[in-house]
Amino acid sequence: MKKESVDRKTDLNAPPLPKKDREDMGVGASETQFAQAKSDAFILRLYVAGQTPKSMMAFANLKKICEEHLKGQYFIEVVDLLENPTLARGDQILAIPTLVRKLPVPVRKIIGDLSNTERVLIGLDLLPRE
């Protein structure tokens, strides 16, 4: 664990991520609209807490995996818990970063920086569990 990330996390009053960064992370139209448009859609929600290296890496890894395996049928929403702390409760978030597969059901959770592509694919049910 890097020291700077520790400092950032203990300081809950740190300013939230700037709007621009959130848009860069791929947050656009609402997920319901997207789900209605595509029946086989993957609705993914990535929970982060501020713009930490781990979060950035998780998002980058996720984007890459989705582009490779789910092109055109995925939707990523990034939730920054520093901005919306109440949302942590709803999806039972403990670890950061956590990727939640909201759709298709059942809900799946993948924690960590998503650096192990194979495990991410298993987590998303895109690869069979051994």
Place this chain on the structure above:
Amino acid sequence: MNMPEEKMRLPKAPTGIQGLDEITSGGLPKGRPTLVCGSAGCGKTLLAMEFLVRGARQYNEPGVFMAFEETENDLIQNVASLGFDLKDLIARKKMVIDFVYIERSEIEETGEYDLEGLFIRLGQAIDSIGAKRVVLDTIESLFSGLPNELILRAELRRLFRWLKEKGVTAIITGERSEGSLTRYGLEEYVSDCVIILDHRSSEQVSSRRLRVVKYRGSSHGTNEYPFLIDEDGISVLPVTSLGLQQIASTQRIPTGIERLDSMLGGAGFFRGSSVLVSGTAGTGKSSLAAHFVAAACQRGEQTLYFSFEESPSQIMRNMHSIGIDLQKWEKKGLLQFQANRPTFTGLEMHLTMMHKAINAFKPKVVIVDPLNSFVMGGNATEVKAMLMRLVDFLKMKEITGLFTNLTAGGGALEQTDIAISSLIDTWLLLRDIEISGERNRGMYILKSRGMAHSNQIREFLITDHGIELRDVYIGSGGVLTGSARLAQEAQEQVAQTIHDQDVERRKLDLERKRKIMEAQITALRFEFEAQEFEAMNIIGQEHAREDHQTQERVDMAQIRKADAKPNRQKGNSK
């Protein structure tokens, strides 16, 4: 407990849990985490919950309960039976319950992560109500839910540090395991205060205990304290008082039996003393206790009667037969019975229940009838320890305690099977006296601290108006009792009659003697009078003769004309 005042006192957060604050001299360390560990079902969650509920209700310190094992609804239902209305507290923003669900099979782990989500959740919950207290129950669930123990340990360390920075008083619960306090070694992180709860059973009776293993920067009671969970929540008993600082009263209270009072220096027991009435079966121990109860109620003092062998109605019926009306006092609310079988629960539980009853009823007099029914198997030392605590507790509250103890036949009378005699101030021994084919009841005072007391063995009867101490007759073979006493009484009667007759006879004799004497006096007087008369006669004659001679001489002189003048005018010159 009397602890010396610490100059730099560690700030404490009172738990409001009966007894726990006394053991910890004020509560848990304020603004620091406390570890509460114990095996399954020992009451960890409840203790933690009560800490929050009492904090919110009594000390205006809102609390966050982070549950890892039970859902919010389960928790609300579970503690509702203890009278904790969590829904109300949540509605009034005094409490937040956050159920953390973690299921390993649903989680895939890829790469590095931290538990910032947990921090944010907890922080959000704390900030939403301005919480001062936090419970994490049981955070160890994370170990089974999250695969990477290394990350978890680092994050836990950070969590406890973060809790301290937040300044919240926290309880972290942990499952007890063999060899260490908690299964995952939580004590490594929470080192300010550690409390162990225990639930064990012996002789088929279970008891709960609590022990403060560690309390950094504060003195604390180190013993195992029994605690109980009932409709009022948890109550812990800090029963082993550390000192003997009870104030001894000089006030005396009558025993209810006048002649027994006289035996006890004329005034009865000391208030706040402990009295033991021991004796073999059927010697009237309970009757003696009933007298004391009735006397106390008569004075308007609340009396609590713990019965471990008879039901209240049985006691009242039996005592009614000897003319003691206890029912009247029970109706008036001066007398309260607490009847339980000794096997109903463990010793500590009994003691705890007695404490609770005493604290609630606030009696001046407490009866425990009988003590030794607690002795089962080889638990005599425990019973003694329990009684010591009870006696201490009663003394502290200046309650007079009267305990009865059944002495087994054949054993030494001056011995209780629980060896508590040293704790007792006044010890009345009731015993059978078997002489000449009879069994009678005798009573004596084996000891009575701080007062001059009778050393006599007194026979007493249980009559339809209660216990009656008889006069003492000492025969050649010791104290006379029963028919021997009656015979002695008859003998004395005869002796008295003979004595009376004797006196009468002597009186008559005297009278007779007096009369004889008087007769003698009369006779002597008569004799004297006779002699006197005679003497007077002689004297008279003598006078007459003298006169006559004188006249003769004058006459003679006249005749002889011897003198011109006669000596007397008498007589004529011729």
